[in-house]
Amino acid sequence: MKIVVWNLKGGQGKTVLSLSIALLRGSYVVTNDTYSPIEKVLPEGHALQMDPDDDLPQVPDDIELIYDFGGYPDARVIEAVKQADAVLIPIIYESPLEMQVTINALEEVERYTDKIVVIANKCQGDDVEKVREVLGQFYDYPVLEIKKSTAFSKAIEQKKSMRELMESSKLLEFHYKKPLAQLEELLSFITE
Ligand SMILES: Nc1ncnc2c1ncn2[C@@H]1O[C@H](COP(=O)(O)OP(=O)(O)OP(=O)(O)O)[C@@H](O)[C@H]1O
Ligand SMILES: [Mg+2]
Structure with a gap:
């Protein structure tokens, strides 16, 4: 199974999502980012x-x-997208205008795959609805919600799964229940 996590827009949670999934499932993570923390977080060789x-x-x-x-x-990125079983596009909602770069990224990726899942990440309030509303004007890709939670940074900091x-x-156990459930929902969606 190959999963690509990508967005042209920086700081949308690509590394956080990749590492959270890998810590949960023991997956391997590959990056092209020289400053990435992945080698410090994951077990040797992962x-x-x-x-x-x-x-x-x-x-x-x-x-x-x-x-x-x-x-x-x-x-x-294109090469990996062509091989991928799922392409996750994380987006942290700010405003419809701020979504333009993500829309450009979607346009680029959909030339090579239809296995796209948009992740409305770091959600508060009705952010996921807003993402669905804006993207829904152009696309019918699934949009899954991941809430804003310290669970993600804590897991990475402590090199443990949620x-x-x-x-x-x-x-x-109480505090991280929702973010873990959302992460697992996302995983069952893409692995089914
Ligand atoms: N669900 C979440 N809840 C809370 N904070 C989050 C969540 N997702 C991401 N963040 C925070 O958002 C910031 C950006 O995340 P991250 O570094 O994963 O983005 P990125 O897309 O990999 O960025 P870059 O383009 O620089 O590689 C980090 O500070 C991270 O802790
Ligand atoms: Mg990153």
């Missing part, structure tokens, strides 16, 4: 930081690989 002239790694389909590409043009953090504390 993260690969490609050099600018490296080809995509060749791995069998039964290995779960997540591509966390930086928000800049790179021919390898589930492990919840098992270690009654308080966190």
Whole structure:
């Protein structure tokens, strides 16, 4: 299984989503971003930081690989998108105008795949509805919600999955329930 997490727009949660999924499922993460924290967070051998002239790694389909590409043009993004079982496009809602870069990213990606899932990320209030409303004018890709939560940064900081953090504390068990449920919903959506 290959998952690409991408948006041309920076800071939308590509790395946070990639790492949260990998910590939960033991997946491998590959990035083209030299400043990425993935090697510090994931177990030895589970993260690969490609050099600018490296080809995509060749791995069998039964290995779960997540591509966390930086928000800049790179021919390898297209290559990975063509091979991907799912392409996740995270977007943090600010305003309809701010969504233009994400729409450009969608237009680029949909030339190569239809396995696109938009992730309305770091949601508060009715953000997910607003994302659905704006994108719905152009596309009918599924839009799934991931709420704003400290669970994501805590898991990454502590190099543990959200589930492990919840098992270690009654308080966190309650507090992280919703974000974990949303992450699992997303995973069952793309793996079904
Ligand atoms: N669901 C969430 N809840 C709370 N904070 C979040 C959530 N998703 C992302 N963030 C925060 O948003 C910021 C940007 O996330 P991240 O670094 O993953 O974005 P990115 O798309 O990988 O950025 P870049 O383009 O620089 O690689 C981080 O500070 C992260 O902690
Ligand atoms: Mg990143």
